[in-house]
Amino acid sequence: xxxxxxxxxxxxxxxxxxxxxxxxxxxxxxxxxxxxxxxxxxxxxxxxxxxxxxxxxxxxxxxxxxxxxxxxxxxxxxxxxxxxxxxxxxxxxxxxxxxxxxxxxxxxxxxxxxxxxxxxxxxxxxxxxxxxxxxxxxxxxxxxxxxxxxxxxxxxxxxxxxxxxxxxxxxxxxxxxxxxxxxxxxxxxxxxxxxxxxxxxx
Amino acid sequence: xxxxxxxxxxxxxxxxxxxxxxxxxxxxxxxxxxxxxxxxxxxxxxxxxxxxxxxxxxxxxxxxxxxxxxxxxxxxxxxxxxxxxxxxxxxxxxxxxxxxxxxxxxxxxxxxxxxxxxxxxxxxxxxxxxxxxxxxxxxxxxxxxxxxxxxxxxxxxxxxxxxxxxxxxxxxxxxxxxxxxxxxxxxxxxxxxxxxxxxxxxxxxxxxxxxxxxxxxxxxxxxxxxxxxxxxxxxxxxxxxxxxxxxxxxxxxxxxxxxxxxxxxxxxxxxxxxxxxxxxxxxxxxxxxxxxxxxxxxxxxxxxxxxxxxxxxxxxxxxxxxxxxxxxxx
Numbered sequence: 001x002x003x004x005x006x007x008x009x010x011x012x013x014x015x016x017x018x019x020x021x022x023x024x025x026x027x028x029x030x031x032x033x034x035x036x037x038x039x040x041x042x043x044x045x046x047x048x049x050x051x052x053x054x055x056x057x058x059x060x061x062x063x064x065x066x067x068x069x070x071x072x073x074x075x076x077x078x079x080x081x082x083x084x085x086x087x088x089x090x091x092x093x094x095x096x097x098x099x100x101x102x103x104x105x106x107x108x109x110x111x112x113x114x115x116x117x118x119x120x121x122x123x124x125x126x127x128x129x130x131x132x133x134x135x136x137x138x139x140x141x142x143x144x145x146x147x148x149x150x151x152x153x154x155x156x157x158x159x160x161x162x163x164x165x166x167x168x169x170x171x172x173x174x175x176x177x178x179x180x181x182x183x184x185x186x187x188x189x190x191x192x193x194x195x196x197x198x199x200x201x202x
Numbered sequence: 203x204x205x206x207x208x209x210x211x212x213x214x215x216x217x218x219x220x221x222x223x224x225x226x227x228x229x230x231x232x233x234x235x236x237x238x239x240x241x242x243x244x245x246x247x248x249x250x251x252x253x254x255x256x257x258x259x260x261x262x263x264x265x266x267x268x269x270x271x272x273x274x275x276x277x278x279x280x281x282x283x284x285x286x287x288x289x290x291x292x293x294x295x296x297x298x299x300x301x302x303x304x305x306x307x308x309x310x311x312x313x314x315x316x317x318x319x320x321x322x323x324x325x326x327x328x329x330x331x332x333x334x335x336x337x338x339x340x341x342x343x344x345x346x347x348x349x350x351x352x353x354x355x356x357x358x359x360x361x362x363x364x365x366x367x368x369x370x371x372x373x374x375x376x377x378x379x380x381x382x383x384x385x386x387x388x389x390x391x392x393x394x395x396x397x398x399x400x401x402x403x404x405x406x407x408x409x410x411x412x413x414x415x416x417x418x419x420x421x422x423x424x425x426x427x428x429x430x431x432x433x434x435x436x437x438x439x440x441x442x443x444x445x446x447x448x449x450x451x452x453x454x455x456x457x458x459x460x461x462x463x464x465x466x467x468x469x470x471x472x473x474x475x476x477x478x479x480x481x482x483x484x485x486x487x488x489x490x491x492x493x494x495x496x497x498x499x500x501x502x503x504x505x506x507x508x509x510x511x512x513x514x515x516x517x518x519x520x521x522x523x524x525x526x527x528x529x530x531x532x
């Protein structure tokens with residue numbers, strides 16, 4: 001993993017790229033949310049990240065932590081559903097962990113995202129294997145130790161691996177056995193955040 | 203699918219503008235998505251705030267008014283509102299006697315209301331919350347998100363609303379709301395899937411000649427699919443599913459609720475079957491409400507909710523109410 005220092009501008013680019021990839025994939029997220037959810041994950045994430053992209057463009061925070069904290073707050077205020085508080089908490093907690101530093105290393109980002117992922121697990125009362133966001137976030141953060149590309153790959157793999165899992169949390173859990181055989185939309189959107197990160201790191 | 207809309211993005215805002223035009227007794231803030239009774243905050247009264255995704259009308263906005271809610275926060279279609287809405291609503295309706303949040307048990311609603319309660323308390327508003335979880339189609343265990351909140355929400359909002367209107371303190375209103383939740387169970391059936399404006403096609407595929415048993419109110423499929431049943435067979439199945447979890451020693455309130463696309467003619471016919479089963483099972487009926495109250499957009503189907511009531515709950519149920527969706531006098 002390179003020791004490049006990541007500044008606020010890098011995090012702004014990450015959020016902008018995340019908004020773009022979520023916009024591109026919104027329809028697919030909604031499709032995935034139809035058989036096991038309520039067919040709105042794409043629209044909700046799109047609304048939230050459009051707001052985040054607008055925020056970082058018009059009033060970009062000065063530090064990496066500031067970007068993530070403000071993005072998290074924006075998601076909480078604009079997404080709704082479970083995704084708003086969960087994604088909002090992920091980014092806010094990671095942003096807080098980064099503190100006021102003007103630049104951070106990739107390993108500092110990894111440990112900050114780890115704190116964010118822990119907070120998501122606590123808030124949602126879930127663990128890896130429940131067919132949730134965590135199934136992409138946990139392997140993604142772990143693979144950040146290697147590289148941004150490896151993280152994107154691991155998160156994507158984690159999302160794909162939710163297909164055979166029986167859902168234990170969120171709306172998919174209402175289906176019981178019938179949730180098996182479908183890829184989790186939340187894990188899929190989580191993987192998109194890592195693919196955006198790998199994209200801007202190139 | 204043909205819909206009476208302009209564009210999908212503005213359906214909620216458009217409906218709120220229409221509500222404002224129809225109901226001068228409400229203050230409808232379409233921008234911030236808060237519906238408040240015009241005379242709020244009502245002095246000496248505990249205030250009730252609820253909310254949830256849109257698409258279940260008249261729930262919750264149609265239940266704002268004297269004898270029921272003080273404010274409602276509509277989210278996007280089938281998406282819980284954001285904390286800012288509930289904080290704003292709480293500030294608008296709190297008379298200093300505290301606010302009760304009535305929350306349907308879905309992960310999103312629970313998380314957003316929880317964040318809102320913390321923020322409102324930071325602003326000096328006393329907040330209590332009650333979680334509605336009446337749907338027996340979902341197995342309640344620590345390994346699931348727990349039973350969903352559906353039809354019983356209407357009973358909670360009506361009965362707690364009457365208690366608040368009488369001037370009962372927050373702890374008492376909250377306790378009554380919890381009693382209603384504990385005494386209520388529901389079961390729902392879909393004869394068709396619903397179509398969200400954002401997606402524009404049915405949320406799940408239900409072949410002709412089949413029905414879904416144990417559906418929720420968000421277009422999510424149920425637990426089991428069967429060949430189409432008659433009204434009589436559905437009533438047997440649904441009422442027995444409810445009674446398996448609720449063993450009423452007292453008379454019950456019955457809600458035969460339409461999901462949005464089932465005509466009242468069919469709902470009343472279904473209610474006749476529900477009453478027959480209840481008679482057969484020896485369950486006394488205190489009051490019955492038939493209509494579209496907790497809907498799921500244009501889904502065809504119905505749900506049955508039973509709530510066993512003592513004298514006090516029945517008195518509060520009978521108390522006057524003046525809202526767009528539910529209205530009766532003394």
